[in-house]
Amino acid sequence: MTEASGWLFDVYPSSEGMVVWLLDDEGKPTTLVDRYEPYFYASGSRESLRLLRQRLSRVKVPIRTERVERTEFWSGRPLEVLKISTTNLLAYRQLVRVAGRLEGIELFNCDIPLPQVYFFERDIFPLAQCHVEHDAEGRIKAMEALDSPWDTHYPIPPLRVMGLRVEGTGINPNHSQQGRLEVEIDGSTYVLEANEPGELLYSFNSLLESHDPDLIMSDWGDSFIIPRLMSLSAAVGVPLLLNRDPRKQKVASRRARSYYTYGKTVYQAGARTLFGRWHVDRHNSFILGEAGLEGLFELARVAKIPVQRTARTSTGTCISNMQLERAVRDDILIPWRK
Numbered sequence: 587m588t589e590a591s592g593w594l595f596d597v598y599p600s601s602e603g604m605v606v607w608l609l610d611d612e613g614k615p616t617t618l619v620d621r622y623e624p625y626f627y628a629s630g631s632r633e634s635l636r637l638l639r640q641r642l643s644r645v646k647v648p649i650r651t652e653r654v655e656r657t658e659f660w661s662g663r664p665l666e667v668l669k670i671s672t673t674n675l676l677a678y679r680q681l682v683r684v685a686g687r688l689e690g691i692e693l694f695n696c697d698i699p700l701p702q703v704y705f706f707e708r709d710i711f712p713l714a715q716c717h718v719e720h721d722a723e724g725r726i727k728a729m730e731a732l733d734s735p736w737d738t739h740y741p742i743p744p745l746r747v748m749g750l751r752v753e754g755t756g757i758n759p760n761h762s763q764q765g766r767l768e769v770e771i772d773g774s775t776y777v778l779e780a781n782e783p784g785e786l787l788y789s790f791n792s793l794l795e796s797h798d799p800d801l802i803m804s805d806w807g808d809s810f811i812i813p814r815l816m817s818l819s820a821a822v823g824v825p826l827l828l829n830r831d832p833r834k835q836k837v838a839s840r841r842a843r844s845y846y847t848y849g850k851t852v853y854q855a856g857a858r859t860l861f862g863r864w865h866v867d868r869h870n871s872f873i874l875g876e877a878g879l880e881g882l883f884e885l886a887r888v889a890k891i892p893v894q895r896t897a898r899t900s901t902g903t904c905i906s907n908m909q910l911e912r913a914v915r916d917d918i919l920i921p922w923r924k
Contacts, residue, residue, distance in 0.1 A: 587719050587727065590616060593743040594714045594731075595800070596862055597701045597892065599624075599675030604704050605831070606726065607862050608716065609743040609800065615830065617862065618718065620726040622704055624678050625671035626685070626696035627656065627919060634690035635668050641684050642670065647677040656694075657918045665919065667694065675700060686922070694919040698910055705890040706911045711735045712886040712893050713742060735887040742883060748799035750811055753777060758869070759810045767811070771797050780818075787824040790815070794827050801864045802828075808867040808898075809855035812837060830862030840898075859894040871897040 592608035595615065599605070603621045610616065628638055642649055649672045658665040670685070672678055682696045695703075705711055714731040721727060733740055753765030767778040767786065776793060778786045804811055812828070816837060819826040828837055840857040855870045866874060866882070873882050874897055886896040889904035890911060896904065913920050 587721060590618075590718045590720065591716065591732075592616065594710055594712060594716050595743070596864070597704060598861055599678070599700050600833075601674055601676050603673075603725075604675065604701070605861075606718075606729075607830075608718065609745075611744075613744040613746060613800065615800070615862065617831065618720050618724045618726050620704075620708075620729070621673065622675065622707075623650070623671040623673055624675060624700050624703060625669050626682060627654075627667040627669055627694040628685055628691050629665060629667045629694070630688075630691045634688065638668070638685055638688055638691055641688065642681055645677060645680055645684060647672055647674040647681070649681065657916070659913070659919055659921060667919065693922040695914070696922050698920070699895070701892050701895075702890060702907060702910070703914065706914045711888075711890045712896075713740075713883055714887070715741075735890065740887075743800075745800045746797060747801045747803055748793070748797060750802055750804040750807055752805070752811065756805065759806055769793055771799070783818040784822045784824050787815070787819060787822065787826060791825075791827045798830070799863065801866065802860070804865065804867050806855075806867065806869050807865060808858050808870045809842070812858040812865070813856075828863070828865070829860050834861040857894075857898045864894050866894065866897045872900065873897060 590608060592610040594606070595609045596607040597604055600619070603619045606618045606620055608616045608618070628635065630638070639651060649670060652669050653666060654669045655664050655666050657663070670681065672681060678700065682693065685691060685693055708729060710716060710729065710731045715733050717730050717732055718726055719728040749770030751768050752759040753768050754762070766780060767790070769776045769778065769790065771793065778789050780786055815826055825835065838859045838861070842856040857870070859865055868874060871882070873885055877885070882893065882897055885901070885904055886893045889896065889907045891899065891904060891907055910920060
């Protein structure tokens with residue numbers, strides 16, 4: 587058994603379990619895997635639940651079911667439900683979709699992002715200082731947070747930061763003449779020409795490999811820079827090495843959306859997030875703009891939401907996640923599409 591310690595930097599699901607990234611005191615990253623079984627609950631008639639098991643068995647992934655008693659949210663009364671879990675985290679959403687299409691079935695605890703439920707159940711949080719025991723294959727056997735999300739004074743890891751922006755006056759490149767790509771590292775700025783897309787990508791990948799940043803801070807990276815780099819990569823066949831995890835070839839993407847809050851409609855650009863490395867867009871983060879990196883880290887810790895997701899969400903969502911944690915800990919059923 588091997589011991590490791592460091593800051594909890596990133597987590598995300600894989601077919602093997604939850605991938606966990608740690609940063610040690612010198613900023614060196616380590617990746618481990620935690621065998622984790624996400625679950626959701628279903629209620630319905632005996633016949634409906636029998637049909638549900640039958641449908642789920644066709645998905646061809648390992649599942650485990652058991653009858654348990656939990657607290658119904660609205661009434662506070664105990665309710666017997668079917669707990670459905672799987673060791674294949676990537677198939678979890680498919681199982682929920684299959685269950686959600688059946689009439690006579692009510693689902694619970696099925697629409698919380700898996701990293702957040704993982705934080706709840708392991709009693710850990712982003713940027714927690716952790717002690718971990720793992721085997722020779724990097725599989726976690728035990729993990730413990732050494733600090734509390736409610737600590738008011740805490741160290742943060744030594745982060746290597748890369749800046750990304752389009753050359754020019756700082757005007758949104760989606761609405762202006764587009765300049766060259768500027769990459770800032772340790773106070774030096776590298777200007778990459780776009781005339782030869784292949785050369786631009788090779789140069790950019792070389793900077794990523796040589797400096798291995800923990801955090802990429804961009805200006806309009808979500809809406810312009812990263813989508814542009816992805817398009818160039820697809821066009822010329824040169825892979826884009828934005829992810830630190832070599833098993834992840836694609837950048838995680840979420841579409842742009844508009845929502846109504848506090849009497850006004852807010853537009854939010856699509857998100858481009860990374861695996862094993864953070865990307866934060868200065869122009870697509872309300873929290874970063876209001877509170878800086880320190881405030882972003884503080885909110886990620888207390889809300890138990892991964893840093894990249896916290897950067898692109900609202901304080902209201904963070905508060906809701908704290909309520910969800912309380913419900914999970916108290917075995918209260920959380921209605922689907924709450």
